[in-house]
Amino acid sequence: MIWILGIVALVGSGLWFATRSNSLPRAFETRRAEAMAIPRDAADTLTEEDIAHLPKPVREYIALTGSIGRPIVTEITTRFDAEMYDAPNAAGMPGPVLQYERFDTPERLFLMTSRMKGLPVAVLHDFGRNGATMRVRLAGLFNVVDIGGPELTRTETVTILNDLAFFAPSRLIDPRLDWTEIDERRAGVTYSVGDNAVSAELIFNAAGELVDFISDDRGMLEKDGTLRILRWSTPLGNYRDFGGWRLASEGEAIWHLPEGPFRYGYLRLTSYEAR
Template identity: 35%
Template sequence: MLRNLFLFMLLLHGAIHVLGFVKAFRLGAVAQLSKDISKPMGCLWLLATALFFLVAIFMLLKKEWWWIPGLVGGLLSQILLFSSWGDARFGSIPNAVVLIVALLAGTAWWFEQDYRSDVKTLLLKNEAPSEELLTEKDLEHLPAPVQRYLRYVGVVNKPKVKNVHIVFKGQMREKGKDWFPFRSEQYNGFEQYARLFFMKGKMFGLTVPGYHAYQNGMASMRIKVFGLFPVVNVKGQGLFRAETVTIFNDMCLLAPATLIDSRISWEAIDDTSARATFKTEGLSIQATLYFNAMSQLVNFVSDDRNGVSDLNKYRFSTPISNYKSFHGFNVMSFGETIWHYPDGEFVYGKFELQELMYNVGSKY
């Protein structure tokens, strides 16, 4: 609703600037502007119209850099209004709105560039050799249910996975608070373990971007309203442990081909479950995987993940379902994230998989 009102204001405000062009070139009577306007200035009035229209078009096309012509258009318009202040001063109100919204969008864009820069580095470090295939021999050391799961997913005789690109949409919440919608994008690397997760949530009508970075033996989580006002800034060993469980969870659910990694040790439990120990950067975490009769992974459970708010350990699980084919691989398309608190289970996230691509090139 607010977006549509903003677009309407842009188009109306832009159209009004045509009057300056009409006045300058004497194309018609313009009673609203009493002062004479030179032809060069008239061209600038028309340019302001074009810039505001471009902003509206770029927003409709979901171009995230729409804010650049927005800032230029707002500043140009304000300069023009000063030249006809007595007649056009009220145009400063929409200009102020455009400049504020464009500035906030720009700060969110700059915040996201940290993520984009890290992604380029990750992909350079985790590029995949084109001829390295995963074979049945790579599965021999795995427990039987894990082997069946990898065959079901369809990883055998396909390239080994060195990185993955994932897009989710869904809902999240904190305990005692309402759900908010989000869309996330992430890149994971598996040669040198890394997980770069960028989320855009909507809370009270505001865009709240958040960036989780797990790389180089460190983890951080930053959340900023409009990418400008920080509301969460967490890092340290407790978060690194939590994110280590998270990246292993991603491997199990979304990049099963990586479960052949020698840094994972396995313990068979029974025909439908197995326990894994995942080691990296001197840290060791465990998780138990549960499978159904169709060889689908249906749950991941770990007691080694710290809560972000208090850094205490609670049981963490991710039941998954609705397997679908993504580029020839059968993987889950819906999952939940659950904390098992002393007072009961708390579902804090619902995830719907939108895109999944393995072995993305560094120029992607």
């Protein structure tokens, strides 16, 4: 799951002398078709033996999500109702989110559409073999944000780890994950992809549900387009059934600023497809 910060402020800052190009929803569909066309191995069925090496709270969580005895998830398509906030106490920017992820490669595409200052706006995050990019397009014509590079790729690697934990729990056996047992309700994990190794702490409740994800490896987008590394957490809950998968359906995104936590995003899962 990716989170948007500072879009309205970036427009106001003048960082929108950018390019004219095709629509971001069309770019999303083109990239999704490319990602889905990459050959994939047949999915193995997840067994109790597969998860035996994981910390106890992680094993319990995987079991309660309904993952045991089902094929290990490689791709997901999710839809959310979202609301993002530019600053504490600011008005929210609501809109639908469409997200596609493939975890073996990995690939991640996140598309949100909304309105900003009365104009339609689209946001596309794209993580693939060439790294990560983020584009925000105003009125279907001009990019008001167009960034990429190693720092964004590292930040988006944290997002993939977050989505993997909450929305593809059967893949928590991925060999790129290195686990640390903390206690009965917490586990540490490091995810290594390419040049990046990012870490997080996973927190579980007494029922065995994953209810929070905390990382110090993610960057908050500043008004000047740079990324500021801050503690990032995503408390999620209200577990529901989605085609036999028991998953968190509501969550928040929080930056832990020096002056206090800033809840800048809220998402509600409305549709989930996995294969």
